[in-house]
Structures are given as structure tokens and as C-alpha cells.
Amino acid sequence: MKKNLLFLMLLCVPFILLAQQDAWVYLKDKQDVANSVANPTTILTQKAIDRKNRHHIVIDARDVPVNETYISQLKGATGITVMAKSKWFNAVHVRGSEIDINNLLISFSFIDHIEFADKSLNASKKVKQKQQSKFTETLTTFNYGSAGNQIQMIKGDQLHLANYTGTGMTIAVLDGGFKNVNTMLAFQRLRDAGNILGDYDFVNRDDDIYTNATGNHGTWVLSTMAGYLQDQYVGIAPDASYYLFTTEDGPNENPVEESYWVEAAERADSLGVDVINSSLGYTTYDNPNYSYTTADMDGNTAFITKGANIAFEKGMLVVNSAGNSGNDSWQIVGAPADSPNVLTVGAVNASGDYVSTSSVGSAIQPSQKPDVVAQGQASAIITENDVISTSSGTSFSSPIMAGGIVCLWQALPDKTNAEIMQLVRESASQYNTPDYLLGYGIPDLQLALSSALSVDENFRDNSINVFPNPVKDVVYFKLASNEDFVDVNIFNMLGKHLSHAFITPTNNQMDVSSLSSGIYLIKLESVNTSKTIKVIKH
Known part of the structure; x- marks a missing residue:
């Protein structure tokens, strides 16, 4: 008997939750109010206008119809039937389950509030509104933890406050292996959102990019952009989407890696990628006959550089590390960072001072190199073991900048890759006095956005x-x-x-x-x- 009673109770629970409710959905605004009120014949008959005038009744926003676009969107919502509308109240009467009606608050930004006909449900409605507001704030106001300095240095945090966190933008990360990205807690948020769109290992010709025993460089690089550990670490583009491509053959230095890179860039183009981050550079090889000379770093000689130039022509923005040869005999920026069509990123320390290992620009190169700098000494990363740590090199200043750029581009979707690159350069700390160490300096992405908005x-x-x-x-x-x-x-x-x-x-x-x-x-x-x-x- 108890089992039967329990069975009946369980049957009643979904019935109660799915019972049809009536509610009024109040909308935030109407379309073209001022123009409609100024031209009342567009919203009222002449007879109605005459009557109002005769009785000195003001024609106001309440006379303007409800926005039909909003109504159409509500009609298309899951489980919702639009029953009636009121222009006076700027509201729509809907019918559906309590769950489906409350979901409207999450789905549509044009809704001001909802009132259920069953007044006992309105208390729960307010709680749901409050919870949604808190969730939205969480997406835009982060506790960056260890990553705070490197994000704030280029004002990436200011873009986040404006809700530009990379949503809708796609980055292809061309790197070494991405060990444990598929299981790490630091990328759980990324995986749950479905924001790892695809992967491929161009070296081994398979999609096993996660278990390569030596392949952790890509993991560290990705963490600066997409890593997330609540109140401990936030990457600079946490809501962007990513393709992960292995093009670097760790144990060997061979020109075939340039071909892997170009092949990956071609695939990125076919997939609609916006930004490529490449924390890679090529100068000399295991076989010295394959090696380049510094004179070859002229922006159009290396195979990979010519590939990067085509990537730019296709509309993508390539962000590349300058290299870590500042203290050795090579010294200058390598390929593909030598291209004038690549945004080349050098390294500074946490205080914004030049790091001596960061590769420098040269008169050999046809444009100012590096272009800009970001924190590349003691950059905060997350290792393949879910441990927050630090590592140094332009390998990390590049993705920090790339992540900031996708947030900027999200805010300015009509800009071209060239325009975004120039906005970033012009916002930098020494744009008027560039040099071979810092290039144009440390960008201010908030200033870049402000400059674009003031003009456009x-x-x-x-x-x-x-x-x-x-x-x-x-x-x-x-x-x-x-x-x-x-x-x-x-x-x-x-x-x-x-x-x-x-x-x-x-x-x-x-x-x-x-x-x-x-x-x-x-x-x-x-x-x-x-x-x-x-x-x-x-």
C-alpha cells in the first residue's frame, strides 16, 4: 500500500510542476515612442485623436502598441502560448508551466518582470529574478585571483565589466600538446559551456591532443585565456570558444612544423576562426641546412610567415609571441612574428618593465616589432595537474594579449582585423615613441574601445x-x-x-x-x- 501511495505521489509532482499557469509578462520598452506620439495618426484613428483633443487628453506612450517583435519572440518560446496583449500596461498575457514562464526572464532581456495570476507564485518569481541577476553579475565581475595583474595591466578587466568576455568569438590555439585539458577542473567551465569546438593533432594525424606525455605547453597557454577556478584564477577570455590544434613536434625542430602550422591555419579559416594564438616561433633547426638567418626575418621569406600573411588576407588576426632570444646570439623576433600582418607580443614583468629575454625588433623587419607587450615574466598559469603556478616567456604574453583582443573585437564586431590591430597599437603606452624592446608599449584595451566608440x-x-x-x-x-x-x-x-x-x-x-x-x-x-x-x- 505504501509503495502504491509513493508511486501516486511521484506521479503528482511533475503534474504540479507542468500545470498550466496564466501570467502577465511586463516589457521594458516600446518601439519608436517619441515618433509615434508626435505622429499620432500612425497609432490612432482620427476619430480617437479628435476625441482626445476635445477632452484635453494627452497622447502618450501608453497609446503606442506593444512591440510586435517581442510578441513574436515570446510566441516562439518553449511551452508558451500568448493569449492577449495590452498597450496600456505594455504587457503580454501568457499561458504555460511555471517553469517555462519563469525561464522567459532568463531568455529575453526585454522583459521587465512577470506577475502570475496565482499570486502565491509571485514570491518564487522574485527569487528567480534575483538569482538570475546574481548569475549575470558573476559572468562580468570576476575574482581574478592569481591572474589579476596580467589582465588588469592591459585593462581586460574593464572590458569584462562591460560584459565583453569573449562570447561569440572563436580562437584557434596552435601549440604543443594540451595534456589533461579534457579532464582538468580548470577547464570544466569551458567544457560545460561547449566552448571547446574541436581539436586535432597535425603532427600525429589524430585527435588525441590530451594524453601526449610531453605535451603540456598548450595546456599552460590555454589556461591564461580560458582557465577558471572559482575565486582563484580567471583567464582573460573565459567565454570565448576554442579550437585546439597541435602543430609543434616537441622533441624535434624541423621545417615540417611550419607546414603543420599553415595547415592548421587553413583549417581555422575554414571553421570561421577570428583569432589565432601562436606561442611558437621558428629560426634554426636540428639540421643546420634548414635553418634561417636573421636576414630571412624580413616578413615574407619563411614559409610560416607567408602562411601568416595569407591568414591575415583571409580576415583572421594572428597573435604571435615575439620569442625568447633577447639574451642570445639570435636576439631578434622570429617567424612568423616577423610578418607585418601579425600582432607580435613581447614580454614585460609585473611592473611593466622590459624582460631581457624577450626578442627584439630589427630594421630588417618591414614594420615595428614587437608590436606591443604584455606580462611574460612570472605569468600566472594553471598546470596540467590543476595547480596554479607561474611561468615566464612570450609564450604567455601572447595568449594574454590574444584573449584581450577577442574581448575587444566582441565589442566592435564590425571592425576588420587590421582595424583591431591598429586600435590596440594606438592605445599602447608609447605609441608615439616606439622602440625595439617594447614596440608601441602596453596596450590599454579600454582606451582602444573608447576611441573606437567615440568615432564610430x-x-x-x-x-x-x-x-x-x-x-x-x-x-x-x-x-x-x-x-x-x-x-x-x-x-x-x-x-x-x-x-x-x-x-x-x-x-x-x-x-x-x-x-x-x-x-x-x-x-x-x-x-x-x-x-x-x-x-x-x-
Whole structure:
């Protein structure tokens, strides 16, 4: 009897969870409100307008219809039926299970809140909203632990605060073996997200890149970009996707490794990769007859360098270590880092000072080398045994920079590889006085983003201009001659509304001194214009 009762109870649990509920989904905004209100015949009949005018009833945002795009997306949600809509409340009545309705909060950023018809469910709804908010903050505000200095040095943390963590971007890591990446706790987050998109060992012609007994260099390199140990270590591009390619034959130095590299780059191109990180360089070989001379490091002689040039032509951005020959007889940047189409990364210590082992530039090379530098002495890594440690060399300054670049490119998806490279160079600490040790210096990725936004978004049209950008305390608005007012709303990058102002030609400024440093969205709406601008707050 007890077994039967237990069976019935178990049957009732999914029924209760899947029972159909009614709820109102309240939306955050409407489409083109200012223009609709200014041209009421687009939303109301003339008779309705006449009646409102006759009774001195103001036509306002409540008269504007619900955004049909939002409704279409809600109709496509799993388990949801749209039953009705209200423009006055800017809400949609839906029917579905409690779980499916609450999942709408996670799936759609345009939802403000949800109210269930069964009021006893609304308490649980608020908890779910709060939990989602906390989860989102966790993705963008990290405790970097040991990796903090190397990320903050190039302002990668500022991009993370703006929710640019590499999402949607793809990196191909061309390196030695990736021992234990498939089992390490440090890459559990990466694996769970499905962000290891593929792998291949071009040396052994198989996909066993994880068990090579000597192949741990790729593991260490990958950790600087994608490693994650809660409150202990965060890589600089934790939400990017990765292809892992073994092209380096550890025990041997032979030109065939250049061919493996080019073959991997070709595959990366076919897979739609954005950035290649290569912590590899080729100069001399076991057979001296195969070796290059320093004169060959001219940006177009080595096979691998010519391959890197084609990779650039195909639209990928190759980030490569400068090499570690600064103290030996070779001394200069090797291939493929000698290419003018490769972003070559040298090494500095934790204080930003040149590390003497970092390979230097030369007049032989057709462009400034190295291009930039990042921390390459005592860089924080995670070993193949899940141990946080340090290691030195441009092998680590390169992926740190590559990871920062994919976050920047995520923020500026319309930029070309050449434009991204130039933004990074121009943001660097000694752009106007480069040298052969540090190149253009240490990049400031927040400044690179700010520079791009101020050109591309702030002044793309002349209807409403916002300045300065970046802003410190007060932001000013310049209205075109045909504008009498603009409605201004400021949101953070998570969509939370923070401030509102009504701007006119004579009252044209807004105090933002209370905002924390970061990137914000300023939404501008007037009779003639509706647009959103990203602004950096220092």
C-alpha cells in the first residue's frame, strides 16, 4: 500500500510542476515612442485623436502598441502560448508551466518582470529574478585571483565589466600538446559551456591532443585565456570558444612544423576562426641546412610567415609571441612574428618593465616589432595537474594579449582585423615613441574601445552629439537645429535603468559623477531621432 501511495505521489509532482499557469509578462520598452506620439495618426484613428483633443487628453506612450517583435519572440518560446496583449500596461498575457514562464526572464532581456495570476507564485518569481541577476553579475565581475595583474595591466578587466568576455568569438590555439585539458577542473567551465569546438593533432594525424606525455605547453597557454577556478584564477577570455590544434613536434625542430602550422591555419579559416594564438616561433633547426638567418626575418621569406600573411588576407588576426632570444646570439623576433600582418607580443614583468629575454625588433623587419607587450615574466598559469603556478616567456604574453583582443573585437564586431590591430597599437603606452624592446608599449584595451566608440557611434550622424567620450563628471548634448528636446535614459550593460533627463538646447548637460567607472548605454529619443550610444565613464 505504501509503495502504491509513493508511486501516486511521484506521479503528482511533475503534474504540479507542468500545470498550466496564466501570467502577465511586463516589457521594458516600446518601439519608436517619441515618433509615434508626435505622429499620432500612425497609432490612432482620427476619430480617437479628435476625441482626445476635445477632452484635453494627452497622447502618450501608453497609446503606442506593444512591440510586435517581442510578441513574436515570446510566441516562439518553449511551452508558451500568448493569449492577449495590452498597450496600456505594455504587457503580454501568457499561458504555460511555471517553469517555462519563469525561464522567459532568463531568455529575453526585454522583459521587465512577470506577475502570475496565482499570486502565491509571485514570491518564487522574485527569487528567480534575483538569482538570475546574481548569475549575470558573476559572468562580468570576476575574482581574478592569481591572474589579476596580467589582465588588469592591459585593462581586460574593464572590458569584462562591460560584459565583453569573449562570447561569440572563436580562437584557434596552435601549440604543443594540451595534456589533461579534457579532464582538468580548470577547464570544466569551458567544457560545460561547449566552448571547446574541436581539436586535432597535425603532427600525429589524430585527435588525441590530451594524453601526449610531453605535451603540456598548450595546456599552460590555454589556461591564461580560458582557465577558471572559482575565486582563484580567471583567464582573460573565459567565454570565448576554442579550437585546439597541435602543430609543434616537441622533441624535434624541423621545417615540417611550419607546414603543420599553415595547415592548421587553413583549417581555422575554414571553421570561421577570428583569432589565432601562436606561442611558437621558428629560426634554426636540428639540421643546420634548414635553418634561417636573421636576414630571412624580413616578413615574407619563411614559409610560416607567408602562411601568416595569407591568414591575415583571409580576415583572421594572428597573435604571435615575439620569442625568447633577447639574451642570445639570435636576439631578434622570429617567424612568423616577423610578418607585418601579425600582432607580435613581447614580454614585460609585473611592473611593466622590459624582460631581457624577450626578442627584439630589427630594421630588417618591414614594420615595428614587437608590436606591443604584455606580462611574460612570472605569468600566472594553471598546470596540467590543476595547480596554479607561474611561468615566464612570450609564450604567455601572447595568449594574454590574444584573449584581450577577442574581448575587444566582441565589442566592435564590425571592425576588420587590421582595424583591431591598429586600435590596440594606438592605445599602447608609447605609441608615439616606439622602440625595439617594447614596440608601441602596453596596450590599454579600454582606451582602444573608447576611441573606437567615440568615432564610430558618437558622431556617425549629426542629429544629436554626445561629448566628451570618455566622460568624467558631466556629459553634454548637442542638438541639431531641428530638435527641440531629447529624452535621455542611461542604462548599464546589463540593461538596468540608472538615470533619466529631459535635454533641451538650453539645458544640455547631465551629471554622471555618481556612476562607477565602466561602459554605459545612453538611449536618446526625440521627434526626429532614436538611437543608443555607448559611453565610457572614467
